[in-house]
Amino acid sequence: AQTVTQSQPEMSVQEAETVTLSCTYDTSESDYYLFWYKQPPSRQMILVIRQEAYKQQNATENRFSVNFQKAAKSFSLKISDSQLGDAAMYFCASFMNYGGSQGNLIFGKGTKLSVKP
Amino acid sequence: DSGVTQTPKHLITATGQRVTLRCSPRSGDLSVYWYQQSLDQGLQFLIQYYNGEERAKGNILERFSAQQFPDLHSELNLSSLELGDSALYFCASSVGRTSSPLHFGNGTRLTVT
Numbered sequence: 631a632q633t634v635t636q637s638q639p640e641m642s643v644q645e646a647e648t649v650t651l652s653c654t655y656d657t658s659e660s661d662y663y664l665f666w667y668k669q670p671p672s673r674q675m676i677l678v679i680r681q682e683a684y685k686q687q688n689a690t691e692n693r694f695s696v697n698f699q700k701a702a703k704s705f706s707l708k709i710s711d712s713q714l715g716d717a718a719m720y721f722c723a724s725f726m727n728y729g730g731s732q733g734n735l736i737f738g739k740g741t742k743l744s745v746k747p
Numbered sequence: 748d749s750g751v752t753q754t755p756k757h758l759i760t761a762t763g764q765r766v767t768l769r770c771s772p773r774s775g776d777l778s779v780y781w782y783q784q785s786l787d788q789g790l791q792f793l794i795q796y797y798n799g800e801e802r803a804k805g806n807i808l809e810r811f812s813a814q815q816f817p818d819l820h821s822e823l824n825l826s827s828l829e830l831g832d833s834a835l836y837f838c839a840s841s842v843g844r845t846s847s848p849l850h851f852g853n854g855t856r857l858t859v860t
Contacts, residue, residue, distance in 0.1 A: 665848060674851065676851075734795055738789075
């Protein structure tokens with residue numbers, strides 16, 4: 631079974647600084663996809679960034695980037711130039727593919743990020 | 748706006764009752780997923796449908812059932828409700844390919860009293 635582990639229940643960062651959220655996963659699949667989702671106080675689930683396991687290049691979306699270490703099964707999220715609006719719960723997720731359009735996202739427990747002005 | 752619509756936003760009901768949560772996926776998406784988020788359990792996968800057929804099942808209780816209709820909207824039925832069923836229920840949709848991300852609705856907050 632796939633598992634996703636986020637070892638930091640809470641993190642704090644100063645506005646304009648950089649913060650890295652950790653995530654490790656375990657899978658026996660060779661083809662899989664990894665995601666970071668953000669859940670602000672409004673409770674919406676917002677896709678932040680996606681990484682295909684077959685791609686060596688780390689994904690980047692504006693101030694958000696990942697450090698994907700496939701051999702170590704590590705998938706950390708780096709937020710640069712942190713803004714007050716980045717304060718949220720961040721979930722790391724791995725897509726479990728059963729084949730034939732079957733599958734689901736397995737989520738970590740989340741990391742609560744606070745941004746200090 | 749993700750394009751996924753969930754109704755109602757809030758639902759308050761008593762133990763033992765039955766409720767139906769509704770989800771309309773994004774235009775063009777064939778897969779619908781249901782997740783339960785409670786305070787101490789994180790996001791738990793319940794069930795997935797693809798183009799009207801059940802495709803994957805997670806930790807869904809026997810008291811819960813779901814279906815996806817020909818117009819691709821989905822309903823999650825929760826019966827014999829217990830206090831512990833109080834949670835935020837999310838619907839998400841995707842085009843169905845493994846590389847496509849899930850887009851989430853705003854959730855239905857269920858409170859069982």
